Amino acid sequence: MADTHQSDEKLTALEVACDTEVSGCVFRMRTEVDNRDRLLEITRDHVSEQHGTEYSLEEINDRHVTEVEV
């Protein structure tokens, strides 16, 4: 059986948390760095549908996405 141990490097993930002024929203997502575009789109849809606020993908990326070590 192959032992595919390949994680000497630190792994990084992206995390986004809903940060609107609406209290009580617990929307939070974490994904792989490769899925940045999808994360942004899901977050945009969430904010639009749940809070009626339109953010551009760029705004979400700049303000709401943080890189975290996993």
Ligand SMILES: [Zn+2]
């Ligand atoms: Zn929210």
